Amino acid sequence: MKLHTVNDVKRDALEGMTIAxxxxxxxxxxxxxxxxxxxxxxxxxxxxxxxxxxKAAAAGFEVADFAEAAARAQVICMMVPDMAQPxxxxxxxxxxxxxxxxLFAHGFNIHYGAIEPATDIDVIMVAPKxxxxxxxxxxxxxxxxxxxxxxxxxxxxxxxxxxxxxAHGLGGTHAGVLDTTFAEETETDxxxxxxxxxxxxxxxxxxxxxxxxxxxxxxxAAYFECLHELKLIVxxxxxxxxxxxxxFISDTASxxxxxxxxxxxDDSVKARMKDVLTDIQDGxxxxxxxxxxxxxxxxxxxxxxxxxxxxxxxxxxxxxxxMSWLAKKSKAQKAA
Numbered sequence: 469m470k471l472h473t474v475n476d477v478k479r480d481a482l483e484g485m486t487i488a489x490x491x492x493x494x495x496x497x498x499x500x501x502x503x504x505x506x507x508x509x510x511x512x513x514x515x516x517x518x519x520x521x522x523k524a525a526a527a528g529f530e531v532a533d534f535a536e537a538a539a540r541a542q543v544i545c546m547m548v549p550d551m552a553q554p555x556x557x558x559x560x561x562x563x564x565x566x567x568x569x570x571l572f573a574h575g576f577n578i579h580y581g582a583i584e585p586a587t588d589i590d591v592i593m594v595a596p597k598x599x600x601x602x603x604x605x606x607x608x609x610x611x612x613x614x615x616x617x618x619x620x621x622x623x624x625x626x627x628x629x630x631x632x633x634x635a636h637g638l639g640g641t642h643a644g645v646l647d648t649t650f651a652e653e654t655e656t657d658x659x660x661x662x663x664x665x666x667x668x669x670x671x672x673x674x675x676x677x678x679x680x681x682x683x684x685x686x687x688x689a690a691y692f693e694c695l696h697e698l699k700l701i702v703x704x705x706x707x708x709x710x711x712x713x714x715x716f717i718s719d720t721a722s723x724x725x726x727x728x729x730x731x732x733x734d735d736s737v738k739a740r741m742k743d744v745l746t747d748i749q750d751g752x753x754x755x756x757x758x759x760x761x762x763x764x765x766x767x768x769x770x771x772x773x774x775x776x777x778x779x780x781x782x783x784x785x786x787x788x789x790x791m792s793w794l795a796k797k798s799k800a801q802k803a804a
Contacts, residue, residue, distance in 0.1 A: 471644035472617070477636045481629035488513050488541030490534060490556055492520040494600030495573050496547035499638060500529060502607045506637040513537030513544075513560075539563035543634070545571045551761040554582045564589055567624050571634060574657065575650035578620055580754040591621035592631040595653055596640060603638060612639030616648045658748045663741045670775075672732075673698065677780045687783040695784060 538560035680690035
């Protein structure tokens with residue numbers, strides 16, 4: 469394994485180039501601000517009348533529509549949501565010149581063929597392994613978050629160097645930049661989200677909460693045990709892996725982990741995880757999500773609303789109102 473760091477950046481392969489960041493959402497905002505603070509000329513591509521365009525302008529960025537931004541830049545960064553990227557690409561593809569660089573933070577549309585770029589441009593990926601807010605905060609503190617780097621198409625002969633320079637501009641070389649491929653990043657990212665980080669964790673929390681409430685325990689006690697305290701464990705895992713968790717939880721908790729964890733998440737769970745991975749690898753999930761989006765996302769919105777209306781959310785909302793530290797953080801985030 470090779471992790472590229474600050475010492476591996478021998479020269480700035482993006483020197484003198486204009487960078488157009490398409491979109492000013494979570495990742496777009498972080499990328500644009502970090503790159504500007506690193507000395508690059510950055511403009512934002514967005515719908516002129518959209519709310520993100522107003523936010524970008526308020527932050528001091530020049531904002532142009534997608535086509536104009538692409539025409540004026542040599543590095544075009546696709547930071548709009550995955551499902552909006554093909555439509556944006558249709559608007560900009562006629563304005564990409566030979567030798568330009570098309571950059572992604574996630575490989576979805578390239579890997580599954582929703583975007584087929586011209587052969588005379590570089591197509592690269594720099595994927596920070598954290599939400600945009602943390603990408604920005606770590607940069608402001610003089611650090612960075614780990615990034616993945618991939619080259620799908622190297623028309624200039626400098627695609628890899630351009631990607632590393634971009635990652636350096638984000639602050640990623642302070643934490644390390646790992647080489648990957650569009651396929652590996654896309655498939656592992658989707659699997660992690662669905663099986664563990666989001667889908668698996670959320671469903672585990674809900675089942676735990678329901679089990680306690682149905683057994684007659686107070687919803688508030690169930691919320692604290694199955695959701696609220698999860699952050700304490702995740703922080704330990706983040707800081708030092710399983711070993712640090714076992715060091716800081718009680719022996720009773722450790723023993724319960726070892727004897728009961730495999731009862732809850734047995735080999736049948738791993739088998740179903742493999743089914744999820746197969747759907748990701750063969751494109752089944754991508755087609756399903758693309759079809760859902762094209763049909764108006766009615767099914768997706770219904771499932772999301774049902775999840776938001778679950779009793780654990782009603783209980784949690786009341787409890788979080790009493791947590792002054794969370795209220796202050798929420799107000800600060802909204803102000804930002």
